[in-house]
Amino acid sequence: MHFKEVKTPLNYNEIEQNILKFWEENNIFQKSIDERPEDKQFIFYEGPPTANGRPGIHHVISRTIKDFVCRYKTMQGYRVNRKAGWDTHGLPVEIEVEKELGFETKDQIEKFGVEKFNQKCKDSVFKYLKEWNELTRRMGYWVDLENPYITYENDYIETVWWLLAQLWKKDLLYQGFKILPYCPRCETALSSHEVSLGYKDVTERSVTVKFKLKDKENSFILAWTTTPWTLPGNVALAIGAEITYVEIVQGNKGVDEHYFLAEDRLVIIKGDYKVIGKFKGKEIAGWEYEPLFSFINLSDPEHKAYYVAEADFVTTEDGTGVVHTAVMYGEDDYKLGTKIGLPAKHTVDEHGKFNNLVEKWEGRHVKDIETETEIITYLYENNRLYSKEKYTHSYPHCWRCDSPILYYAKKSWYVKTTQLKDKLIENNREINWFPKEVGSGRFGTWLENNVDWAISRSRYWGTPLNIWKCEKCGHSLAVESIEQLKELSGAENVEDLHKPYIDNLHLKCPECSGKMNRTPEVIDCWFDSGAMPYA
Incomplete structure (x- = not known):
């Protein structure tokens, strides 16, 4: 019409x-x-x-x-x-300059020169x-x-420093080693609110893997994972102490193989099988199995690996009721590893590539489809693959460069927001939200699930974190003003608070008179903009 x-x-x-x-x-x-x-x-x-x-x-x-x-x-x-x-400040600016210069890694920035790179950021x-x-x-x-x-100006940065110093004095700012959402392209950690900006539905391959038990012929524990790249980092299998597990027998190429998995997850078994045993998880705790890959063994004299361990996070909602545990690539994995003393060794470097502990795929990016295919092929050829299937799920990507996020263990600085969680929730109830569902729903839920804010970034163009540490006695302090910085460093003038200039200012330790160096990180640019009412 x-x-x-x-x-x-x-x-x-x-x-x-x-x-x-x-x-x-x-x-x-x-x-x-x-x-x-x-x-x-x-x-x-x-x-x-x-x-x-x-x-x-x-x-x-x-x-x-x-x-x-x-x-x-x-x-x-x-x-x-x-x-x-x-x-x-921050990644939005840095990434645009990287595109202009044709850079893809931080190594290229270092070679180019941080001073010149930051000047280009400022100019842009x-x-x-x-x-x-x-x-x-x-x-x-x-x-x-x-x-x-303007967040890059010295007077603005100085106020942000003052705010951080107040957090430091209240013991609300600390350095910790935790599992963080990490962008291997930008080579820096992200905070929980940044991660929430980049979720996408993706279809990837999940695998159910056969972990061969020691001293039990043709016997395997089955575990399911959606991240095959973490398998070289496996050091344990987690089970639920009170979950009921079964032993089944199933033929595989003319050989009877024995598989162990949760009774409630028998639905994943393909073809005919026979149940020949039933027991609680606590009865198989301590069982040992062989490393999944013949060329990797992460155990050492101080840290035993490759055994079944009890854990309270295991469920039978999906998978096999057995959780493949790679200490350095999952929050629950890391907590379990810390609790029972599992080896804590990275098999992936900060570029998102396998390191020299994974010699077969060293230098290969863990999220490349070809690398993942080779891992799955290796499992199949060595009788360690039970099944594979496509799996659609929501997965976080970097909100700026669109790269898939890795959950990765590394040091970072945190604001202890969890200490103020109850007060934050209480104050949120006093806000007159329009519509109300935002306050009680999305924002309220975010507060309920609050984790400490990972505030540091391993980058260049941003407000430098104002923590100096003594290389002699380990004493740390937070500088809260330009005047204090000049007093402690002996500098007559401080024209620019950015890297690399700020890293050249060393303080005299008030405890032992030793040399104090600044921690190299910059802070989350969201803290910059959020500090405006005070700045």
Whole structure:
């Protein structure tokens, strides 16, 4: 059906331009602030965009909501100051510069020079400032662009340092070794809220693996995994102490093989079989099995490996009721390994590639489909594969570079948000959410499942973490101001708080007079922008 064009005498573009011209010529935005009483304030800080990327329609949508609220409060008689800001640090900036330079790894940045790389980052942060300012003006978004806060400026960084120092004094900032969501492309850890931005439904191959028991001919424990790349790092099999397990017999190429798995998971068995035994998990705890790969043995004199261990996280909801345990690549795995003293050895480097402990695939990226195919083929050819199938699930990807995330054990600095969890939840209930389901649902659930904030990043262009540690006695301190930094370092002037300049400033230890060096990390740029009300 053909519809005739609806004619209108109105030129909407011309009307909008005339309104904008009137606002600008008569300074209407500033008058809307000045004419309201100073003792009736409604303060608005713009959640800062990054101006090294072009604005998009999603910015128009979010800014429309912000502008609506501010205009509504103005109509209620409030004096509504609206401060603009620019988020100028972090991976969004670094990745754009890497693309410009053709870099793919941190090694290339180091070779190029951190000083030159950071200068390029700084030069790039306002690449599209003109487009941002025009979008702001054209959509009628009222915000103070003349006096914005800028997160890379020294005075802003100094305030962020002061905030971090207060956390340090309250014992809310600490360094820990934990399993972290880690981007092998950007070579840095991510926080839980960053991970939540990058989930995608992916279809990958899962495998049910046969772990051959020692001293039991043709006998195997079955374990299922969706991450075949973690199998070279296997050091234990976790079972539930009170879960009922069975021993079954099934033919395989003319040979009767014995398989052990949870009774509730017999549904995964393909073909005919016979149950010949039944027992609780605690009865098989301690059983030993052979390493899955003939060329890898991660055990050592201090850390026994390749045995069945009890764990409270094992369920029979999926898999086989037996959990393949790779200490360095899963939170539950790591906790179990720490508890019972399993070997804690990385088989994957920080580039996401197998290291020299996995000589057969050394230097191969663990998420490459060809590498995964070779692992599965090896299992099949060595009678260690029971089954394989495609498995669709939601998997986290880096919110900036789109690479698959690895869960990886490494050192990081944390803000102890879990210590304030109850207070955060209580305060959230006092917020007047629109719609209410956001506060009680998505945001409320996030608070309920709060984990300590992994705040450090192993990168370059960002607010340097202000922790110095003595190389002689180990004493650490958090510098909270430029003045204190000059006092402790003896520097007469500090022109730039960024890397690499800040790393050249060494402090005198107040405990032993030894040399103090700064920890090399920068902080999560989300802390930068979130610190704005104080900065």
